[in-house]
Amino acid sequence: MEGRREILRTPVSIHSQIAAHIVQKVSHISRQNNVSIFLRKINDSRLIPANSMLSMVTFFASRGEEIEVVVEGANVENAIKEFKGFFYNELGKEKEEKTTYELLKNTSIAYEKIFNSIGSGLIVTDENGAIMIFNKAAESITGINMDQAIGKKIQEVVQDIKIADVLKTGKEEMNKKLKIGTNVVLTNITPICTDQKIEGAVIVFYDFPQIEYLENELKRNRKLDKAFDIIIGNSGKLKDALTIASKAAETDSTVLIRGESGTGKELVANAIHYASKRKDKPFIRVNCAAIPVTLLESELFGHERGAFTGAVTQKIGKFELADGGTIFLDEIGDIPPEIQIKLLRVIQEKEFERVGGIKTIKVDVRIIAATNKDLEKAIKEGTFREDLYYRLNVIPVILPPLRERRGDIPLLVEHFIEKLNKKLNKNVKKVTKKAMQALIYYDWPGNIRELENIIERCITLSDNDYIDYKDLPHYIRNESAVISDDDIIYLGENNELLTMEEYERKIIKAALQRYKSFNKAGKVLGLTHKTIAAKARKFGLVDR
Template sequence: MAKVLVIDDETNLRKVLAALLRRDGFDVTVAENGEQGLAEFHKNGADIVVTDLVMPKLGGMEVLAAVRAANPDVPVIIITAHGTVDSAVEAIKAGAFDYITKPFDQAELSSVVAKAAKTNESAKRSVRADHKARSAIIGESPQIQDVYKIIDKVADTPSTVLITGESGTGKELIATALHGASSRRDKPFIKINCAAIPATLLESELFGYEKGAFTGAVTSKPGRFELADEGTLFLDEIGEIPVEMQVKLLRALQEGEFERVGGIKTTRVNVRLVAATNRDLQAEIEAGRFRKDLYYRLAVVPIVLPALRERRGDIPMLAAHFVDKYNRRLHKKIEGIADDALALLQAYAWPGNIRELENLIERVLLFADGPLITAKDLPEPVRGGAGVQAGAQVAASLGTLDVPVGEVGLKDIVRMKAAELERDLIVKKLEETGGNVTRAARLLQISRKSLQTKMKEFGLRDTTPDGQEDGPDE
């Protein structure tokens, strides 16, 4: 049950808001002014904050700034009168999730808070975007170095970027880095999760609507494109957009103009678009669920994020980063990760990628007695599942490794055996495909770029296992 903090100096409105939100299943706490609201937020926290814009002493803008400084993942919804709508729009540009005008429509309130709850839940499962641009990205592997190079080259251009990768690989972090490293960094950075918006409401969310455009449209409202003017618009999960909506999005991207729902006036904007998806858009095109012309318009600059299992060398650095982060957040004093635990972390497959690693480190820190995280502190899927299986394989085949067992630690043994198994698997798939790198990468379920990097590491680059030239790509 999501916790909502309602801050409003009008007693009756505060009571009505609380009653409606409790009816919708939320756990509601109320505060009668901004100071009281922030005190409650800092003491007990909240998943969503609903605050009046104009209040004595401490107004909604100050509440917004304080909440975002404490936890930028918490959506803040602004309540405003008709005469201060412009101020509410400025609040959204400053980071507010959305706004509601007085007198508000109950259905609109429920819809906005429900969207905020989904956004907050998604943020809890994701790696939080750090607004220090590229410096927030953790890793030194060749795959991440390639991503750094792309960011450096294209961040300060208006070109559209399409970020692809499995769920939990940090796509929003890359989008934030692109915005933070551009000359638009002081302009709005507007984010929208397309999967969290019902298909029937997506057009009004993107392009806004005029008063009376549909039932419940009691006032005009700008869409995300307008709010992102001169800045960056990040469309996460863009593969979820319905085909009929893709046509309108394509026009907005190509022409830089659109009309609000129910309006006839054309609005022009200067927006840099960054999109992300964990879907295979090429397969979606073949299935008729995604337009080819929109794909090419989005993928001017493609960035493919590797899965964590493809960049195991970055796991120690990432794990140390999360230990430091949650030491501070949870007031713990864990000094680090023991070699046996680190070896298991590197051997694990990480189907949930960086997001799963972060959640695991947080959970382990909560229960670890310290001073180091050891193998016994890790959960069963890591310690007794994939990790133990990998350890058993290592133990069973130590005789095949040309190393003195007594002189090599578990971490090094696991790394060496993992590399050996990885090389054998790549060789096998290259043999099966006649040296075709693209097809081999598809069978291995990694990107072509990642496979090329691995081939170079193992001395296989540009050759098949028998030394012949690399087969033609499809």
């Protein structure tokens, strides 16, 4: 396949009306010459399929601006010649209307905000299965960069998606299972009223990662409190924290989630948002520690063109993107004092200015912050503002470390095995008793995130359908934590042995109290849920 790149200077400002003209002409040139034509702005890494109205609707260029044209296929030379003739001769005659350009450009920015604020992965293809739209969530789900996906056939990006029937019949398909550990909805695009007839397919991912499950289930009119069901655990400290979080979801009050790294702070923040009245509005995540200090202000509040070296276009900040919804400020303890002042103003006045701007922007945003740092100590050291602390700490939610909720480890292990089996295409069914005892005894400095990583490592490296003691890393294996099969537990008076039936009743009662269901208790005890139910009725542990 041949390819050619050429730099052209636009004879007219390109907006969505002009884009419709380009799409129509490019579609004809592409069919005649068996080529694919892409456009790219010089300062942008994205290649936009020039025959796709849904992609071109967000492509804007000012008059005189340089753009790169990329042509790939059979008859490249003739195609580039035809395109240049059209570009300079026909487009150059288009009437220039600055007000129309600005209006449509603002509309385009709104489209991009919507696509990238959707919690679920979104891919849109044309009638031939070529990708036209690929949002940020789709990037994280597939592990493929948007720049690499745009213009490619969907099968090259997600191999086990089959959209031929959807494109042919237009019939929606629900709950398609994929190897990457997620479900999808496949549907067709209804043709819209433009000069360019648009047809194709829409692929929406959900149930990956866990937070995407919340959004889709809630949109199916699930009760609000169901948002917290995705958080695994029955320990008292965790339940206390979730009770506070669920009550916070009913209000717009600022929430400060505290806990060690890996305790699930982002998952709780997601649950609060999707259980709130803002659930249909954007949920914007910002990791304050991951963004360089010099860029953090621009990332949060945006900047105007020319505000600093390299600011060649206007940028919309995270607070503006979150308008009407929720912004989650993770690692809030890492933001520098100069930005803390501006953040304090946003919380108090609900307004800010972009970097280099003079216009005051009003926003309606609910703030959820999180940190693993000792903010009280930071206040004493002068690195965190006391007034900001009190503004953030309206409703504190304290998540316990995993070592303080060891009883939840078997539940978490079971959950991760089920999740990772799908992701890794494995069939691990259980963890041996000795391995589970070692997992429960270990202190887990990395908390739930570390536990999930260890289970993934064990599943990946194990050749069996179970995780054994020897599969665990050496620093987790601890012989002193393992109870020998010869150990005898005396539960009767005067350290006397009980009857087998009495032991059986106590064990089943303890399992039901901890795991709350016949199915989960049965899995832990190695019995079927029917056996557990029958014995529970026999011992009077449940109503008959």
